[in-house]
Amino acid sequence: MSNAARTNWLRELIRKPFFWGVIAIFALLALNVLKDPNYLAITVNPVNGNLVGNVIDILRASAPILMIAVGMSLVIATGGIDLSVGSVMAVSGAVAMVFMKDAGQSGSVGVALGAIGLALLVSALLGAINGVLVAYIGLQPFISTLIMMLAGRGIAKVITEGQNTSATNDPFRWIANGFVIGLPVVFLLAIAIVIVVGLVVRRSALGLMIEAIGINPKASRMAGIKPSGLLLTVYILSAVLAGVAGIMSVGTVMTVDVSRTGYQMELDAILAVVIGGTSLAGGKFSIGGAVVGALLIATLDKTIVFLGISSSATPAFKAIVIVVLCLLQSDRVRSWFVQRRKPPQLRPESLPAKPKQEVAA
Amino acid sequence: MSVQRRFTKFLGLAAVGALTVGLAACSSSGGSGDNADAGDLTTVGFVAVGPEGAWREANEKNIQETFTEDAGFELKYAPATNLDQKSQIDAFTSFVDEGVDVILLSATEASGWEDSLARAQEAEIPVILLDRGIDPDDPSLYITRIAPDNVEVASAVGDWAVEQFPDGGNYITLEGPAGVGVVNERNEGWDSAVDGSDLVEVAAQTANWSAEEGKSVTETLLKANNNNIQLIFAQNDEMGLGAAQAVEEAGLTPGVDVKIATIDGTLAAMEALADGQLSFVHEYNPLFGETALDVVNKTLAGESVESYIIVPSEAFDSAEAAQAVLADRQY
Numbered sequence: 146m147s148n149a150a151r152t153n154w155l156r157e158l159i160r161k162p163f164f165w166g167v168i169a170i171f172a173l174l175a176l177n178v179l180k181d182p183n184y185l186a187i188t189v190n191p192v193n194g195n196l197v198g199n200v201i202d203i204l205r206a207s208a209p210i211l212m213i214a215v216g217m218s219l220v221i222a223t224g225g226i227d228l229s230v231g232s233v234m235a236v237s238g239a240v241a242m243v244f245m246k247d248a249g250q251s252g253s254v255g256v257a258l259g260a261i262g263l264a265l266l267v268s269a270l271l272g273a274i275n276g277v278l279v280a281y282i283g284l285q286p287f288i289s290t291l292i293m294m295l296a297g298r299g300i301a302k303v304i305t306e307g308q309n310t311s312a313t314n315d316p317f318r319w320i321a322n323g324f325v326i327g328l329p330v331v332f333l334l335a336i337a338i339v340i341v342v343g344l345v346v347r348r349s350a351l352g353l354m355i356e357a358i359g360i361n362p363k364a365s366r367m368a369g370i371k372p373s374g375l376l377l378t379v380y381i382l383s384a385v386l387a388g389v390a391g392i393m394s395v396g397t398v399m400t401v402d403v404s405r406t407g408y409q410m411e412l413d414a415i416l417a418v419v420i421g422g423t424s425l426a427g428g429k430f431s432i433g434g435a436v437v438g439a440l441l442i443a444t445l446d447k448t449i450v451f452l453g454i455s456s457s458a459t460p461a462f463k464a465i466v467i468v469v470l471c472l473l474q475s476d477r478v479r480s481w482f483v484q485r486r487k488p489p490q491l492r493p494e495s496l497p498a499k500p501k502q503e504v505a506a
Numbered sequence: 507m508s509v510q511r512r513f514t515k516f517l518g519l520a521a522v523g524a525l526t527v528g529l530a531a532c533s534s535s536g537g538s539g540d541n542a543d544a545g546d547l548t549t550v551g552f553v554a555v556g557p558e559g560a561w562r563e564a565n566e567k568n569i570q571e572t573f574t575e576d577a578g579f580e581l582k583y584a585p586a587t588n589l590d591q592k593s594q595i596d597a598f599t600s601f602v603d604e605g606v607d608v609i610l611l612s613a614t615e616a617s618g619w620e621d622s623l624a625r626a627q628e629a630e631i632p633v634i635l636l637d638r639g640i641d642p643d644d645p646s647l648y649i650t651r652i653a654p655d656n657v658e659v660a661s662a663v664g665d666w667a668v669e670q671f672p673d674g675g676n677y678i679t680l681e682g683p684a685g686v687g688v689v690n691e692r693n694e695g696w697d698s699a700v701d702g703s704d705l706v707e708v709a710a711q712t713a714n715w716s717a718e719e720g721k722s723v724t725e726t727l728l729k730a731n732n733n734n735i736q737l738i739f740a741q742n743d744e745m746g747l748g749a750a751q752a753v754e755e756a757g758l759t760p761g762v763d764v765k766i767a768t769i770d771g772t773l774a775a776m777e778a779l780a781d782g783q784l785s786f787v788h789e790y791n792p793l794f795g796e797t798a799l800d801v802v803n804k805t806l807a808g809e810s811v812e813s814y815i816i817v818p819s820e821a822f823d824s825a826e827a828a829q830a831v832l833a834d835r836q837y
Binding site: 180298309322451455 | 556557558559560563587588589681683684685709710711712714715716717718719720721722723725726727729730744747748751755757774
């Protein structure tokens with residue numbers, strides 16, 4: 146009886162789309178441990194009591210990706226796509242840096258808050274333009290956000306007068322580099338934001354309505370949902386989250402690099418969403434999946450450096466990992482294996498045992 | 507059926523997307539001034555790299571300030587869209603079609619320029635390479651290349667490193683994007699100087715010229731080697747400055763536990779050198795607008811010039827040396 150329950154639980158878990166993403170994270174970590182048995186070790190810095198370790202670095206690196214992946218998963222659920230997140234990151238970073246450079250006062254919390262507020266406001270404005278183009282004008286999301294992706298980087302260049310701008314402000318720097326109870330602020334902040342967004346969309350009907358738009362906008366309107374307002378909200382939310390990601394990203398080195406900050410991050414975000422099991426066709430989303438996807442991408446990036454894979458082979462290595470992952474997720478590919486395994490059909494208990502071994506491996 | 511329809515829809519979208527990108531590239535190349543009746547002004551098409559860092563900014567500003575209308579030139583400035591070679595080739599082609607008098611080219615990537623250059627040659631438009639070289643290097647395709655010598659600069663950094671670490675040590679290299687001519691040349695110069703010494707390269711990774719990635723890569727490489735790294739060779743200032751922050755966060759002291767050497771010599775790097783964050787900065791002189799002007803005039807007058815003109819650069823190996831030039835650093 147309990148055995149059967151466990152079987153079901155396991156089956157359920159394997160069927161979760163982000164299950165293979167979790168497996169991939171563990172596989173990558175295992176690969177790193179093979180290279181260095183101390184890879185997972187976390188030590189405490191004797192000077193300031195902060196936790197130090199590769200895993201902590203991964204958590205820190207994942208924070209900006211987490212932000213944009215969550216925003217992206219909501220946009221994709223409506224059947225759209227937001228290609229502008231990387232550029233919005235650059236704009237947000239540029240606004241914050243220029244504001245702090247002009248304001249001076251490197252210790253002032255007020256200046257940091259002002260910079261963050263202004264950066265998020267500008268991001269929201271860009272998101273609103275996306276949203277209006279999609280929801281009210283009726284342009285394809287692909288096109289509207291592509292325009293914003295090209296324009297955004299231009300805007301960032303205008304704001305910084307084409308220069309990479311640095312500033313000093315300790316409270317702002319703390320967001321990206323600081324620690325609270327030994328853990329990096331940036332990760333705690335990202336997780337807190339993810340939880341809030343997750344609760345809001347899943348505890349209310351908002352999530353269902355967003356998915357309804359993605360499944361069939363006409364039918365959802367007839368069912369009494371107003372797609373336009375919701376679409377606008379979703380695009381603004383995505384841009385604000387991208388703005389937060391931009392702040393985290395430029396905060397690490399306190400420099401905005403107009404051509405590099407957030408460069409191609411939209412692809413990382415889409416990848417994270419897909420790895421998390423959200424279909425690009427729209428109609429459903431999984432915040433948990435996006436979190437797994439974002440963590441996987443950060444782990445992958447760090448693994449490439451840790452293993453010392455040569456720069457020229459990096460894209461190929463990344464591609465292989467992601468293709469294998471997508472193959473594992475594909476129902477059709479999995480069904481081949483299931484069919485091959487089925488014929489003996491002697492002991493049903495042997496089935497759950499196998500995947501469990503894989504988990505352990 | 508619906509799948510097929512969705513697919514065609516997607517194809518359409520992709521096509522429109524590609525078109526939009528193409529259009530954007532065109533508009534950025536031709537936007538700087540379309541007055542065809544420029545009178546006796548010499549039109550110069552500048553296929554540039556665009557925002558990449560302080561060095562590039564100083565370089566391109568210097569070129570723009572040299573080829574002014576007062577000097578008898580109309581400069582058409584076409585920066586690449588996000589360092590994309592495709593957008594550069596588009597800009598280059600449209601300059602050839604337009605029939606400008608001279609083309610200045612700073613290629614984002616070394617390879618793949620043969621066809622474009624041959625086309626310019628057919629149209630009898632002289633091409634002068636600024637800073638970045640091409641690969642394979644065929645001097646018959648262009649007039650001259652004006653650049654500080656990357657190999658020479660990098661080998662000077664290498665010589666300094668060998669001198670600093672007579673007993674050897676572990677070092678990591680932070681490279682620019684794989685495949686860029688500058689990266690290959692800086693590697694070549696460094697390797698030629700370091701070969702035969704006791705220095706051991708424990709890792710070489712790209713950080714894409716960016717401070718953020720420089721920090722992230724260094725952080726991981728320090729952990730991968732249990733902080734047993736004595737030297738970091740950053741192929742540009744930004745990556746070196748990022749690395750310095752990572753070194754500090756790992757609880758080490760830049761300049762004492764880990765020495766960082768960079769190439770470029772931008773103001774930020776000079777400040778960091780004066781602060782002791784960096785240990786060695788080799789300038790890579792961006793201010794060669796005058797030389798370029800001279801070459802353009804000579805070329806248009808039909809005189810021949812050397813196929814490679816080296817711009818002299820200085821090395822700074824101490825806080826004092828940096829302090830001395832800090833006040834009147836232009837970039």
